[in-house]
Amino acid sequence: MRVTASYTREILSRLRRRYSKDMRTYLYHSNPWELLVATILSAQAQDKQVNKITAKLFKAYKSPADYAALEPKELYPYIKSIGLYRNKGKNIIKASRLLTARFNSRVPRTIAQLITLPGVGRKTANVVISNAYGINEGMAIDTHCITVTNRLGLARSKDPVKIEKRMLRLFPQKEWSNVSHLFIALGRDTCTARVKYCERCVLKDICPSSTVR
């Protein structure tokens, strides 16, 4: 399918109208460091679960220096209800030590610098710089985005890096973060990996995978 500018404009405009309140992260945070910690914890976990954990964690420890002084076993009691907590805990502490040693305790503002931190891949880096700093350097592609972009005919790949490159070509830079949030909202609401609820989808008359015409 040939993807035209009018098709992508229409997708963006309809999703924006339907999901305007979802154009943000639901991960609780009050500064870039807290968002980085929350995003590392959120891998293969729900935002709600992460917010429950960080409500207590962020009261106990504030700055990267606080975390850098911890041993993993001191962090585990706060995060053990989440999957992969040992790895995530070790990564958070290693990241805090690198931040204090190399970046003056400030969360970097570029993807290239962020992905040098343990536990931080492109998706996490995109989430952090777009939500904490309002910088659109790339687009966070999660499993919802993979499903939705393929069903809409915008991508033909399961590889998040390839999909991200393609989306950056299809959408204007100022919208990259919004597009990611909107695709995630659509993927949670009507276009889930397991079931397509096309009959109540705002894109049902233009989507090539729609079951409703």
Ligand code: SF4
């Ligand atoms: S019409 Fe159906 S397949 Fe297309 S985006 Fe909506 S829910 Fe997904």
